[in-house]
Amino acid sequence: MNTHTTSKTHITLLGLGDMGTALARAWLAAGHPLTVWNRTAAKAGALAAEGARAAGGPAEAVAAATGPVVLCLLDDASVGEALDGIDLNGRDVVNLTTGTPAEAKRRARWAEERGARFLDGGIMAIPPMIGRPETGGYVFYSGDLGLFERHREALEAPAGAKFVGEDPGRAALHDIALLSAMTGMFAGITHAFALVRPEKDLDQAGFATLLAEWLGAMAGAVHGVAAQLESGDYTEGVTSNLAMMAAANATFLATAEEQSVDSRLLTPYMELMSRRVAQGHGDEGLAGTVGLLRGE
Structure with missing residues (x-):
């Protein structure tokens, strides 16, 4: 039920794709006055029927803002296009558009040059998780700490909020790093199902x-890698060293061949492990392969 109260922070939201729409409905459900704009006006119209105010354009939407101006658009270029020529002086800009750390830093400077305060965000959730705290979804934020604290209650209405630093690129970095790990996990899952499918x-x-x-049992290994990277001792707490793992890789590859499975999802990492062993570090854990990826 919509429970608008004048004490709730007004939100201006630009972008009503699946994620933007989910954010909008979460803010409405939490009682926040909401102004929305979307390039395809029909999506804004649907939310207007639920209590939002639909603006005719981004300039009108920003002009109506008394709280944060939230962006949830396709990409960084879309942010620049939507806000081109609009007066942002004194505005609080919260960018939830997925981008790179460098894009976030450039956008922060761009906003500051226009007199705006800036937060960048990385959404660690899919649309069905928004507005449902039991799902564990959250958003990384970085940039202006004062801005984060000022609007923290409103920002936490759709999902949890984690501030990760005043460097504007940190939210995007955390976002992409976690999603990269997820992608690697999905690669392993794909390979595993391909093995058993026949x-x-x-x-x-x-x-x-x-x-x-x-996978849940193995996830705790990340703490060991972190401890090794911090201490610089890559043999610390090792139970299965790189030499053992690299030797076992031959069996993984032979099994893939027997099951007629392409091994290309695994071989790049296996080659990295073998390189580290060949450098004389077979007694280490996984931390040493991090440096190889960085050319160290």
Whole structure:
């Protein structure tokens, strides 16, 4: 139910794709007065029926702002296009558009040159998680700490809020780093299902349960990698060293060949491990491969 009260922060939202629409509905449900704009006006019209005010253009939307101007657009170029020529002096700009750390830093300077305060955000959630705190979704924020604290209550209405630094690029960096790890995990999941897929009597759902449990059990390894990187001792706490893992990779590849599975999702990382072992670091854990990726 919409429970608008005058004590709630007014939100101006530009961009009503799936994520923007989910954010809008979460703010409306939390009782925040909301002005919205979208290039395709029909999406704004649908939210107007739910209590939002639909602006005729981005300039009108920004002019109506008494709280943060939130951007949830396609890309950084879309942000520049939407706000081109608009007076941002004194405005609080919160950019939730997915971009790179460098884009966030440039956009922060761009906003500051126009007299605006700036926060960048990285959304660690999919639209169905927005407005549902039990799902664990949250948003990374970086940039103006005072701006974050000023609007923290409003920012936490759609999802949790984690401030990760005054460097405007930190939210994007955290966002892409976590999503990159997820992508690698998905690559492993894809390979695992490809291995078992030909077995007609193998229960895929049952295998999925085993796989999820195993990945969950292995996730704690990230703490060991972090400890090694911080201490500089890459042998610290090692139970399965790189030499052992690199040797086992031959069995992984042989099994893939037997099951007629392309191994290209695994081989780049296996080659990285073998390079580190060849450099004489077979007694290490995984931390040493981080430097190889950075050319160190």
